[in-house]
Amino acid sequence: MIMRLRLRKFALTAHVTSSIGWLGAVVAFLALDITAQNSRDVQTVRAAYLAMATLIWYVLIPLAVAALLTGIVQSLGTTWGLLRHYWVLFKLVLTVVAAILLVQYSQTVADRAAVAASIADPRGLPSFLLHSVGGLVVLLVVTILAVFKPRGMTRYGWRKRRDQQRKDEQRKVPVP
Amino acid sequence: MDGEALTTVVESLMIMSARLRKFALTVHVISSVGWLGAVTSFLLSPLRA
Numbered sequence: 001m002i003m004r005l006r007l008r009k010f011a012l013t014a015h016v017t018s019s020i021g022w023l024g025a026v027v028a029f030l031a032l033d034i035t036a037q038n039s040r041d042v043q044t045v046r047a048a049y050l051a052m053a054t055l056i057w058y059v060l061i062p063l064a065v066a067a068l069l070t071g072i073v074q075s076l077g078t079t080w081g082l083l084r085h086y087w088v089l090f091k092l093v094l095t096v097v098a099a100i101l102l103v104q105y106s107q108t109v110a111d112r113a114a115v116a117a118s119i120a121d122p123r124g125l126p127s128f129l130l131h132s133v134g135g136l137v138v139l140l141v142v143t144i145l146a147v148f149k150p151r152g153m154t155r156y157g158w159r160k161r162r163d164q165q166r167k168d169e170q171r172k173v174p175v176p
Numbered sequence: 177m178d179g180e181a182l183t184t185v186v187e188s189l190m191i192m193s194a195r196l197r198k199f200a201l202t203v204h205v206i207s208s209v210g211w212l213g214a215v216t217s218f219l220l221s222p223l224r225a
Binding site for chain 1: 205210211213214216217218220
């Protein structure tokens with residue numbers, strides 16, 4: 001099920017945009033978190049928590065889902081495959097884990113934003129630093145894997161390659 | 177050495193090694209497309225405010 005060149009390029013563009021856009025949005029989230037922890041102004045802290053809740057629902061989760069789906073399409077529609085190379089497999093696992101943790105954590109962020117909106121002084125509310133820095137590191141590793149594509153095929157990948165080579169040999173027409 | 181040959185030599189000296197090129201590409205993609213993600217965040221952050 002290999003995609004045509006144009007479709008492949010379109011899928012690649014969508015995947016790069018969503019996955020690294022997700023990384024950029026995590027940096028924006030981190031900046032808001034640092035602002036919420038360090039600002040002395042009550043309104044700024046409140047606004048930062050509300051903006052973080054908006055970011056997680058309207059930017060981070062949609063980009064994470066888009067990155068995961070476009071990544072699966074991209075790998076299944078090219079010769080790389082989804083389970084043939086270790087780097088693709090690690091990328092998939094890291095993306096799935098990061099997306100699940102993000103969705104799970106979204107309720108905590110929403111709850112904290114609600115508290116920040118309702119109390120008189122939201123300064124001193126706990127930080128999201130551990131999760132946002134962790135997410136950033138995971139997404140950086142995923143990006144590095146995608147660019148460097150380290151060698152190493154899975155057992156399934158070797159089996160598929162052997163099957164393909166056998167088929168290619170059978171197709172060869174003997175030259176008279 | 178004529179001008180054309182000199183240009184070829186200079187160009188070949190300026191080509192980055194494969195590892196350096198991949199590193200530069202990683203940094204460039206992260207900064208440029210990450211910027212796009214940050215702009216999206218900026219654009220959508222007033223949604224629930």
